[in-house]
Structure formats: structure tokens, C-alpha cells
Amino acid sequence: MCDWCLKHGNGKKWYMNAKNYSNELAKDLDLEDYLTEQWMNFETVFIRKIMGISSKGLGYKLKMPIIGRVLRWLAERMIHSESKNRNPMRADGHFGQVLPLEDAQIILSELAAEPIMENYCMCRWMQKGKKEACCINFGVLSGVIEKLPRFIPKDRVVMLDREQAMERLEEHNKKGYIASVWFQPVPYICAICSCETPECGGLRLRNDFNLKAVYKAEYIIQLDHDKCEGCKACVSMCQFSAIRFIPSINRVMIDYDKCFGCGVCRHACKFDALHLIPREEYPGFDGKY
Amino acid sequence: MSKTKIRIDYSKCGENGKVDPRDCRKCLEVCDPCVFLMHEALGYKEEDPYNPQHWRITPVWPSVCTRCFYCVKACPEKAIKISW
Numbered sequence: 001m002c003d004w005c006l007k008h009g010n011g012k013k014w015y016m017n018a019k020n021y022s023n024e025l026a027k028d029l030d031l032e033d034y035l036t037e038q039w040m041n042f043e044t045v046f047i048r049k050i051m052g053i054s055s056k057g058l059g060y061k062l063k064m065p066i067i068g069r070v071l072r073w074l075a076e077r078m079i080h081s082e083s084k085n086r087n088p089m090r091a092d093g094h095f096g097q098v099l100p101l102e103d104a105q106i107i108l109s110e111l112a113a114e115p116i117m118e119n120y121c122m123c124r125w126m127q128k129g130k131k132e133a134c135c136i137n138f139g140v141l142s143g144v145i146e147k148l149p150r151f152i153p154k155d156r157v158v159m160l161d162r163e164q165a166m167e168r169l170e171e172h173n174k175k176g177y178i179a180s181v182w183f184q185p186v187p188y189i190c191a192i193c194s195c196e197t198p199e200c201g202g203l204r205l206r207n208d209f210n211l212k213a214v215y216k217a218e219y220i221i222q223l224d225h226d227k228c229e230g231c232k233a234c235v236s237m238c239q240f241s242a243i244r245f246i247p248s249i250n251r252v253m254i255d256y257d258k259c260f261g262c263g264v265c266r267h268a269c270k271f272d273a274l275h276l277i278p279r280e281e282y283p284g285f286d287g288k289y
Numbered sequence: 290m291s292k293t294k295i296r297i298d299y300s301k302c303g304e305n306g307k308v309d310p311r312d313c314r315k316c317l318e319v320c321d322p323c324v325f326l327m328h329e330a331l332g333y334k335e336e337d338p339y340n341p342q343h344w345r346i347t348p349v350w351p352s353v354c355t356r357c358f359y360c361v362k363a364c365p366e367k368a369i370k371i372s373w
Binding site for chain 1: 292314317318320321322323326327329331347348349350351353
């Protein structure tokens with residue numbers, strides 16, 4: 001349980017609280033205009049200024065002695081902003097958490113607000129030049145994206161029912177993409193993405209610059225040493241290079257500091273050696289999101 | 290390690306060039322660490338944000354550049370320069 005669960009979780013994990021998906025909340029926060037503005041300008045989000053400092057070359061700027069620390073503080077404050085005057089063009093208050101397929105399917109089957117749609121992943125388009133329909137959006141955001149033709153695949157049905165959405169997500173997850181759920185903006189939840197490093201904007205900030213735009217999942221992977229046969233199939237599935245093959249012991253080793261708990265490696269394991277356990281049950285990793 | 294500087298000549302690519310970055314985007318496709326960002330240039334909002342002349346490619350994350358020079362080789366307009 002992180003701070004966000006305490007604030008917006010109502011005693012549960014933040015993304016399991018049905019209130020965060022409700023249309024009433026969206027109406028209260030007047031999100032239709034906010035999200036339209038944000039998605040109209042989505043590609044420019046990384047060149048917007050943080051308090052007058054351009055975020056171009058952010059990696060170098062964060063390493064500068066004093067300015068770097070100030071900039072980091074400002075960027076974190078911007079990412080997690082809950083204030084009234086959030087700037088939609090900088091995507092203030094837009095952050096998320098990695099989650100395993102099972103949790104994502106609970107969201108899609110029970111919690112997500114209709115209509116549900118699948119649209120092009122903007123990160124993959126603006127950073128890798130590829131259009132791939134793999135982001136599942138719901139609630140108010142679907143209505144917003146519907147009006148923006150560049151996000152909509154032309155060759156397929158974009159409006160999904162709950163069953164189809166779950167199937168699509170499973171397909172992406174088995175391919176190796178990480179499921180992640182997003183506040184947009186906090187506390188409204190309206191997207192489940194299938195992310196990949198390095199082009200995902202959130203994972204870029206988290207992995208390369210250690211800004212908490214994406215939190216690690218509520219789970220962590222556990223390896224059954226006796227069952228692992230050393231086939232190395234899971235190594236290729238890990239987006240965070242948390243799994244390493246050690247030839248002398250002929251099995252894989254897990255770097256728990258790097259594990260995000262997405263559970264994608266389980267799809268590759270033929271010997272049932274990998275399992276997810278709640279993060280707080282693993283010694284020393286409670287609260288390390 | 291010294292800073293990697295990536296420069297794109299916008300007279301060849303983007304608003305003043307003949308190529309629309311959205312059609313070419315070869316540098317994005319070859320870049321493994323995804324250093325480049327393809328976006329609409331700021332300040333055009335009042336006119337028409339989707340005008341092809343208003344799109345450009347910016348190397349936003351030079352700190353993750355691996356200096357493989359694939360983008361330099363891939364650019365048909367020879368618009369990218371890398372130095373450090």
C-alpha cells in the first residue's frame with residue numbers, strides 16, 4: 001500500500017476503488033475539457049517547460065549539482081500534482097502503476113467505466129514512429145479520443161466490450177508488453193496501457209531518470225529454484241533486465257531491486273517456476289514501489 | 290563521460306524542409322534507446338496544429354544515446370549531427 005492507496009484507495013489498492021472510475025468524479029473535476037486539451041497536445045508533453053526549464057536533455061539536467069535537485073523536486077511535484085490549476089498540456093497528475101494481468105482483468109471486467117476503446121499507443125508513435133493499437137482507454141477519455149482521428153485505427157473495431165478488452169490485453173501481455181494502469185489526472189483512472197521500455201514515456205522517466213511516473217506493482221516475482229530448468233525463456237521477456245541466466249548453476253537469478261512485478265515472465269515459463277507474491281510478503285521490499 | 294549533443298538541421302527536416310517528419314521518421318525507427326521525439330512544433334496552436342509543416346523531430350533524451358550513429362546513416366536529408 002502506497003500513499004496513493006491511503007489517499008484514494010478507500011482501504012484497498014487505489015486501482016481497485018470503483019469511485020476512481022466513476023463518471024461523477026470526471027464530471028466533478030470537469031475532465032472532458034482537461035483531457036481534450038491534454039490529448040490534442042499529447043506529442044508535445046516532453047518538450048514543455050518545467051518551471052521555465054526546458055525538459056529537453058532532462059537526463060543531463062537532473063545530474064547537475066543543485067539545479068538537478070530542484071528540477072527533480074519540481075518534476076515530481078508536477079507528475080503527482082493534485083492542485084486545482086493543473087496544466088493539461090504538461091500532463092500534470094498523470095502517473096501510473098505496473099500491474100499483473102490478473103488485476104488488470106479485474107479492472108476491465110468489473111471496474112472500468114463504459115465505453116471501452118482501443119487506440120494507438122501515443123508513446124510508441126511519437127518515440128518509435130510505430131502505430132500499434134494497444135492502449136485500452138475507458139470512461140470519459142474514450143469520448144475524447146474518439147474525436148481525434150490520429151489515435152484511431154481505421155482497419156479494426158475500436159470499441160470493445162469487456163470480454164474483448166480482456167482478450168486484447170491478454171494478447172499484449174503474452175507478447176511481452178507490461179500492463180499498467182494510469183491516473184489521468186489523479187484521482188481519475190481511465191487507461192490501461194501495454195507498455196514497453198524504452199519508448200514508454202512513463203517508464204523512460206522511471207528507469208532512466210528515477211522519477212516516479214510509474215510505480216512498481218503491488219507484487220514481486222518469486223522463483224522456485226527447484227523447478228527452474230534453465231531454459232532462459234523468461235530472460236527475453238523481462239523489460240527491466242531483472243532476470244539473468246547464470247551458467248554455472250544452470251538456472252536464472254532474479255534481481256529483486258529491478259523487478260517491477262508485472263508478471264510477464266510467467267507467460268514464458270514452461271516449468272511453473274515463477275509466481276507473483278504480494279510485495280509486502282517479500283522481506284525488505286514492503287513499500288518499495 | 291562527456292555530454293552527447295545531437296543537432297537536427299531544421300532547414301532540411303521539419304518546418305522548413307521538404308520532408309514531413311511523420312512520413313519519413315527513419316531516425317525514430319532505427320533508434321534503439323528512443324532518443325527522438327516526433328511532435329508538433331510549439332506556438333502554432335492558433336493556426337492549425339495538424340499542418341504537416343509544423344511537425345518536427347527533437348532529440349529530447351540525448352543522455353540515453355548510445356552513439357551508434359544509425360540515425361546519422363539513416364537520415365535521407367543528412368540533417369542529423371552528433372558530437373560530444
